[in-house]
Amino acid sequence: MATNNTVKFVINYDPIKGRSLIAKETIVMGEIIFEESPLVCSQFLWNAECKYDACQYCLTPLETAEENVSRLTKECIQLPYVEQCCQTDKCKHVDCLGCGRQERYCSIECRQRARESYHQTLCPSQSETMAINLNKLCQHWKSIHYPPETASIMLLVKILARIKQDATVVEKLQQFSSNTAQESEKFVHILCGDKFQEQIIILRQIIVDLFPNEEILNPFLTENGFKSLLAIVGKNSQGIGTSAFSQWARNCERLVANNPAECEQINQLIDGLFEKMEQISGCFINTEGSGLYELQSCINHSCQPNSETCFQHNNFILSLKALETINPGEEITICYLDECWKDRSRHSRNKYLQQNYLFTCHCPKCQQQTNDADETSDEEDEDSDLQSNPDDDEAMNCD
Ligand SMILES: [Zn+2]
Ligand SMILES: [Zn+2]
Ligand SMILES: [Zn+2]
DSSP, rough: OEEEEOOEEEEEEETTTTTEEESSBBBBBTTTEEEOOSSEEOOOOHHHHHOOBBBBTTOOSOOOOOHHHHHHTTTTOOOOHHHHOOOOGGOOOOEEEEEEEEESSSSSHHHHHHHIIIIIIOOOOOOOHHHHHHHHHHHHHHHOSSSSSOHHHHHHHHHHHHHHHTTTTHHHHEEEHOOOHHHHHHHEEEEHHHTTTHHHHHHHHHHHHHSOOGGGGHHHSHHHHHHHHHHHHHHOOOOEEEHHHHHHHHHHHHTTTTHHHHHHHHHHHHHHHHHHHHHHHHOSSSSEEEEETTGGGGEOOOOOOOOEEOOTTTSSSSEHHHSSOTTTTTTTEOOSHHHHHHHSOOOHHHHHHHHHHHHOOHHHHHHHHTTTOOOOOOHHHHHHTTTTTTOOOOHHHOO
């Protein structure tokens, strides 16, 4: 699924370490190493419930930058340079021809691609049973998977629909690293919470009802097949963030870059608005979703990575960008930890990696800190209480 890549790397396979990406030529700082579209992606269900309007195929925001910032600050905000800098083009937006407004796209092309790859199977207008079961699945998922969301059950459903519409997708799915039964069990536990055994039974039943009599899907709908599929989703989901306001801000900064006085003014405006959005809407700033990316899933973690993933096209296309010069033969790495975890102690980082990804890191930074005392960082104890707490006010504040 890689797009437009002149290949600057090779995929290496090691029986113990698994797959890794190795630079084939010198990659300079700032260079885009590759770009790829996901096998499947989906907006998070809570995020959609909170009215983050995005293309259901590629996650391009469907709201304008002004609508975006006004919704998140709960004020009516007018922005300068919207004509030059806001890229939302409502004239191009279209609804699904079957289910209408329920599935909206940024363009006719996205509607077409969605239909060809999975929506022909999943359109709620297919039958009343399809509509009821999809709704049941989404409601149930939301009841067990509270924000901050990490993956969507819709990834799994879309994979199955893609396989039903095109049997060769099975080969693509096999590219995602397989887990042992024991690892699968752990990833499912992380994804579905402590009552995961009960949850698997409920989720599997609803999904079996979504795809009655589909022989090709049988291997994925047995108890073990279903568990491995859930584990693939749990282990490999990459977060996607898009935002009409952020895109406007980037374009605006570029537009006024040569005018220092105006640049200063615009930066102040942008910073002030980000701050206000943060206050009113918490960490819910972007349209968020997740996807499964074939190449990205081969990249190993380092606490001091030499590359990072970004979404510079403001849709589901992932770009891998070099953070420093990478020499031929050197491994390409990314950091699996988010911003607030990156600077914590070696012990804290590895506790997190072990709990969420089931491995211990031996990167140069960890090796350097190997003699540090086994202390957890101060912030950690506060944070660990916040994980997926259903009573978290912010999580439920969706208006
Ligand atoms: Zn789109
Ligand atoms: Zn539809
Ligand atoms: Zn490390």
